[in-house]
Amino acid sequence: MIRMEKIRKIYSTGKVDVEALRGVNLHIKKGDFVTVIGPSGSGKSTLMNIMGCLDKPTTGDYILNGTNIKNLNDNQLSELRNHEIGFVFQNFNLLPYASAYENVEMPLLFAGVGGKKRKQKVEAILNKVGLSDRMDHRPNELSGGQKQRVAIARALVNDPNIILADEPTGNLDSHSGREIMELFVNLWQEGHTIVMITHDPRAKEYTDNFVNITDGKILREELVA
Amino acid sequence: MIIKNIIQILRELSKQKMRTMLTLFGIFWGTTSVILLLSFGIATKSSVSKTMHGMGEQICIIWAGKTSISYGGFPKGRQLSWYNDDAHYLKDNVPLIDDISPQYDRWLPVNVGAKKQNFSVNAVWPDFKEMRNMIPRQGSRFISSLDQEKRRRVVFIGNEVEKTMFGEGVDAVGRLMYIDGIPFTVVGVIIEKEQDGSYNGRDKDAIFMPTSTYLAIYGDRYVNNMVARAKDITKTEQMKKAIIAAMAKKYRFSPEDEQALPIWDTTEMDQFLGTFFNGFTIFLGIVGVMTLIVGGIGIANIMYVIVEERTSEIGVKRAIGAKKRLILFQYIVETFVIASIGTTSGFLFALLMIFAINKAPLDDFVGTLELNPFIAVTSIFIISMITFIAGWGPAKRASELDPVVAING
Ligand SMILES: Nc1ncnc2c1ncn2[C@@H]1O[C@H](COP(=O)(O)OP(=O)(O)OP(=O)(O)O)[C@@H](O)[C@H]1O
Numbered sequence: 001m002i003r004m005e006k007i008r009k010i011y012s013t014g015k016v017d018v019e020a021l022r023g024v025n026l027h028i029k030k031g032d033f034v035t036v037i038g039p040s041g042s043g044k045s046t047l048m049n050i051m052g053c054l055d056k057p058t059t060g061d062y063i064l065n066g067t068n069i070k071n072l073n074d075n076q077l078s079e080l081r082n083h084e085i086g087f088v089f090q091n092f093n094l095l096p097y098a099s100a101y102e103n104v105e106m107p108l109l110f111a112g113v114g115g116k117k118r119k120q121k122v123e124a125i126l127n128k129v130g131l132s133d134r135m136d137h138r139p140n141e142l143s144g145g146q147k148q149r150v151a152i153a154r155a156l157v158n159d160p161n162i163i164l165a166d167e168p169t170g171n172l173d174s175h176s177g178r179e180i181m182e183l184f185v186n187l188w189q190e191g192h193t194i195v196m197i198t199h200d201p202r203a204k205e206y207t208d209n210f211v212n213i214t215d216g217k218i219l220r221e222e223l224v225a
Numbered sequence: 226m227i228i229k230n231i232i233q234i235l236r237e238l239s240k241q242k243m244r245t246m247l248t249l250f251g252i253f254w255g256t257t258s259v260i261l262l263l264s265f266g267i268a269t270k271s272s273v274s275k276t277m278h279g280m281g282e283q284i285c286i287i288w289a290g291k292t293s294i295s296y297g298g299f300p301k302g303r304q305l306s307w308y309n310d311d312a313h314y315l316k317d318n319v320p321l322i323d324d325i326s327p328q329y330d331r332w333l334p335v336n337v338g339a340k341k342q343n344f345s346v347n348a349v350w351p352d353f354k355e356m357r358n359m360i361p362r363q364g365s366r367f368i369s370s371l372d373q374e375k376r377r378r379v380v381f382i383g384n385e386v387e388k389t390m391f392g393e394g395v396d397a398v399g400r401l402m403y404i405d406g407i408p409f410t411v412v413g414v415i416i417e418k419e420q421d422g423s424y425n426g427r428d429k430d431a432i433f434m435p436t437s438t439y440l441a442i443y444g445d446r447y448v449n450n451m452v453a454r455a456k457d458i459t460k461t462e463q464m465k466k467a468i469i470a471a472m473a474k475k476y477r478f479s480p481e482d483e484q485a486l487p488i489w490d491t492t493e494m495d496q497f498l499g500t501f502f503n504g505f506t507i508f509l510g511i512v513g514v515m516t517l518i519v520g521g522i523g524i525a526n527i528m529y530v531i532v533e534e535r536t537s538e539i540g541v542k543r544a545i546g547a548k549k550r551l552i553l554f555q556y557i558v559e560t561f562v563i564a565s566i567g568t569t570s571g572f573l574f575a576l577l578m579i580f581a582i583n584k585a586p587l588d589d590f591v592g593t594l595e596l597n598p599f600i601a602v603t604s605i606f607i608i609s610m611i612t613f614i615a616g617w618g619p620a621k622r623a624s625e626l627d628p629v630v631a632i633n634g
């Protein structure tokens with residue numbers, strides 16, 4: 001499903017060039033639950049953003065479902081982000097003026113999903129993440145865990161093939177963190193493909209499929225084909 | 226799809242109350258101040274222009290002078306005088322003349338009842354009215370050709386004369402007035418007018434009667450001066466030359482003699498005023514442009530800040546699948562809605578202010594404010610454009626960034 005070959009990412013900020021990824025090769029199969037670990041600044045988020053088509057690699061090839069990302073134009077990339085990928089951010093990135101319902105609805109609007117079907121899907125997914133009684137709340141009226149559930153619902157609403165999460169529990173207390181982890185595990189068990197960055201040691205309880213990044217390189221690939 | 230998008234955009238706008246209100250207010254205020262300021266400017270300009278034209282428009286006042294060149298056997302320094310029939314003579318011999326009137330002038334005692342005072346009493350032809358802006362008050366009239374023909378003892382009087390002789394608030398039309406002991410009927414009173422230029426007193430302090438009546442009583446041989454106007458203002462210069470030539474021929478002075486026939490050409494003043502007003506208009510234009518720039522900078526600033534602030538939101542939307550063109554479409558709709566509401570309310574408020582100011586007793590200071598539709602439309606257009614352009618750059622840039630770059634600002 002995901003294939004990365006010799007991915008390099010160089011950030012040029014003024015005088016200094018930072019090489020955040022130094023030739024990453026990676027395979028992820030459909031149905032995998034992959035955890036990305038590594039010290040701070042090692043390039044985990046950089047890798048994740050490239051995987052989510054939120055950023056482009058400087059060099060190297062990223063093949064998603066058999067398509068090389070390089071060959072896609074901006075509209076096609078937007079559609080890919082909309083249909084294929086569900087991205088969950090560490091700091092939620094919800095639109096502050098929109099309710100939980102409206103935040104979740106947004107990808108469907110971009111996809112042009114019609115009114116009735118849209119309503120059904122949004123309500124079903126919010127129900128699934130346990131927020132059916134918080135639909136009209138704005139992000140500032142929700143707890144961190146609830147916000148992350150909204151963000152997960154938003155990532156899931158368009159039935160993506162792959163869910164990418166960058167430290168989804170990083171801003172949560174341990175209780176909400178556990179709940180969110182369990183939510184991901186459930187999604188995985190339902191057959192979703194999940195890639196998650198985490199510092200959370202409990203991740204080991206759920207998966208032993210780790211990608212360990214240090215200094216822009218994958219150290220060892222455990223159970224990654 | 227598009228309608229759904231627009232509804233969604235409007236919903237988002239209404240949810241971002243603070244931002245929306247701020248932008249709206251900026252545009253509202255920009256529009257109001259530009260329109261009001263320019264209306265004040267134009268009011269000032271037109272009230273000045275009205276005063277300047279109180280004496281009359283594009284006329285020539287002709288006097289008799291002394292020759293300064295010896296000519297045709299006469300030595301220089303000869304005092305000239307114009308006779309009663311010279312106005313007829315000029316009218317017959319100078320086709321460029323449209324209107325002409327002789328003017329006689331005496332300082333005479335006037336009494337109404339016990340009230341007695343001296344006034345400047347003038348005798349003129351009916352043509353005088355148009356040339357010198359002698360506008361009769363409603364329900365009254367100037368001296369007519371019939372008055373002239375029948376040597377009627379009628380007078381047209383200045384509004385100050387009326388006030389002095391008949392008292393405040395009394396309508397003198399139809400009443401008698403004794404001039405030099407002879408009874409005259411008042412047929413007209415001049416409307417109140419602002420008058421900056423004059424050559425023998427203000428019209429509001431003067432009395433006018435037909436020349437025929439005047440000559441029957443006093444039998445003057447010479448006119449005090451004549452007033453003439455060309456058929457076409459651009460021909461004023463030629464008309465002056467033709468008048469001088471005709472009179473030089475009749476009275477035998479050199480047509481080159483500048484002092485024999487002094488003429489006050491108010492078109493010269495008009496030309497000066499024209500230049501002055503052009504200057505004033507340019508000044509107003511600059512003031513308007515400055516106001517627009519200041520208002521525009523304010524609006525641009527707000528728009529810029531808002532769109533910058535929105536960059537990360539645009540990034541989030543892009544991250545979940547919004548296409549570039551949707552982001553830009555949203556921006557256009559939003560700006561259109563905000564700019565229309567802002568400029569419309571600003572325009573209406575300016576209108577209200579103009580109405581209120583005109584109602585208030587301030588017109589001595591500011592004149593009557595008028596809304597110039599061209600200026601209003603132009604200001605609204607420019608303000609809308611500024612609003613649009615100020616936000617367009619950052620919005621477009623944000624839509625073109627990689628989503629993660631936009632999200633992180
Ligand atoms: N936009 C950027 N511009 C310049 N340098 C960047 C940028 N983003 C990341 N970097 C640099 O690239 C390297 C990798 O950053 P990245 O965010 O991928 O690390 P990370 O593994 O996610 O760290 P953390 O665990 O703290 O989130 C770091 O050295 C970082 O400073």
Ligand SMILES: [Mg+2]
Nearest residue numbers: 044045046166
């Ligand atoms: Mg990170």
